[in-house]
Amino acid sequence: MFTLIKKEGNARRGRMETVHGIIETPVFMNVGTSGAIRGGVSAFDLKELGCQIELSNTYHLHVRPGDRLIHDLGGLHKFMNWDRPILTDSGGFQVFSLAKLRKIKEEGVFFNSHIDGAKIFMGPEQSMQIQSNLASTIAMAFDECVENPAEYKYVKASCDRTFRWLQRCRAEMDRLNSLPETINKNQLLFGINQGSTYEDLRIRHMEQISQIDCAGYAIGGLAVGEETEEMYRIIEAVEPYMPQDKPRYLMGVGTPQNIVEGVYRGIDFFDCVMPSRNARHGNLFTWEGKITILNNCFRDDPSPISKSCGCPVCKRYSRAYIRHLLKAEEILGMRLCVMHNLYFYNDLMKKIRDALDEGKFEEFYRLNVNKLASRVQ
């Protein structure tokens, strides 16, 4: 159940109720690909970092350790010891980006595992079955994430197929949710909008998929190499055709600036590996702008990463110590940086929600949108 609490311009303040608890939106989902956050961060840590919803990857968990195994152990929540909402992606994106020798047909995709080369078939039904085994709160529909750039004709045919796949996803999830052995019988489905950078195809596809009853709708296939302005243009084009009473999820986005711009354009859900990936290389986010902790100027700096940050890392450790750990290749350095960046993203969303609650999002936007993208050191 999604409730749209408030609007300011196109920006939306909402609340989604699930069997695993409430999600206050706008929200950033913290990415734990294989059931753990890269950089040594656990689900237990995520609570301290203010995470509301964790995202795991269907493809990764399907090939290792296997979704049947996770089902038999009680589902992903129990496996990773996380009792709040989990969203699983469909596996589609990874099949198209990681797997080798793939072949797309009407029934689904044939491909080889990136781990052992084993032949795998995944279609809408398989994706739903895997996600049902994982027992996530929200399952994503199986789609084709078209490469950028792509031919108009190919994109149009692909969108039609992705629409037919959504119909099959809906039917299969309904069947699975009614089975006695299903762990989460209240699993929710999000449909995915595609159409590359063609506005008319995006709108046409959005009109198609909004006919299928989904708990939310995502914009997929963006942030895959196109210019940022082009991404904003597509969001603006497709947004008016997205149901107002359902949450909207901009997949794989993005920088703090991208997120503020996304909220400004009516997006509710975000996810990105950026905070953890950047952190592992010492690139850290602060309200004053970005810093690279490996820079020599931090070698004897006793201050925290950010004085205005309330994260467990900034409460305990100095820039000098964290820089030293990264230089000495101590894994603790990565862990602390990942924790800081994830907290920063979750805190960013909280401050966005607070601004919306107070009717001051426009002001928040003006004050922060450029500063967030600046570089301090």
Place this chain on the structure above:
Amino acid sequence: MFTLIKKEGNARRGRMETVHGIIETPVFMNVGTSGAIRGGVSAFDLKELGCQIELSNTYHLHVRPGDRLIHDLGGLHKFMNWDRPILTDSGGFQVFSLAKLRKIKEEGVFFNSHIDGAKIFMGPEQSMQIQSNLASTIAMAFDECVENPAEYKYVKASCDRTFRWLQRCRAEMDRLNSLPETINKNQLLFGINQGSTYEDLRIRHMEQISQIDCAGYAIGGLAVGEETEEMYRIIEAVEPYMPQDKPRYLMGVGTPQNIVEGVYRGIDFFDCVMPSRNARHGNLFTWEGKITILNNCFRDDPSPISKSCGCPVCKRYSRAYIRHLLKAEEILGMRLCVMHNLYFYNDLMKKIRDALDEGKFEEFYRLNVNKLASRVQ
């Protein structure tokens, strides 16, 4: 101030008071080489794992980030955010094992840094100065850790030099502890016994160094490749010559079985990288014996690493999840394994102390000494 509370056979229950708090002995020191525990474990985590005293490496911190920098930031306690006792080694062992092109002279050792090849000189005075800059609770004397096996004649001459070095360490520490810029003016010195596997040289050297007023005495140069029985023989030979009213530290030892055997022979302090190093490869300790979590039999095992373990990992995660994380090369897997093993070692020492308090160490020894070395899976 060390107080010998109780003895049972040669086993000793003691208590050491320091400016950074009390150390209940027998104790295992948790090794944080560069100011962090390998495997992504922080000083903050160590408190949850029952660690009483952390050990850091002088050589590593001297070459990176530099002991002057740590001094200027307020010392190692502040740098790594740990307020309990810290012991620093002398740097000698690393100079002899890691550094390249070393040359030993009466004044000290000339060598090249293992990081950038820079020429470094370290003698007793330099080692004391570096450890004073780090401001550890206990500093180790600078000694030569003779290779095994070694010629009798060489070992004898080396022991004489290590004795002269101890005299210089004592004088230099007294000088440093009286300087206004010294952070820990109450720094304590432990002397180190050498003599390879020659009992007469070990005893002669112990008689020499016990003439120098130290806060404790260590047995060095063991667990460097000799047979375990030979190590026990040397401990038994030298122990009667160690002052009763000072703590005894068996350097770099060892397995849980080695530690129980060491306590049995009158040792109070231990340290070893084994719990963290083994953990990073999935080799875990339990009261029932050792297990290798990567084994296939654990792939769908919902039970914790050990049902009788109270560590934060066993409270939260299954063998199946931890095995999956290691297989997926998720750093969280290493972190959880390191945390379990360190807790196990600290818990082992607590149970040894409890047994001594109750006058039941002999019984504890009989029940556990072989079981601890057994393999379950």
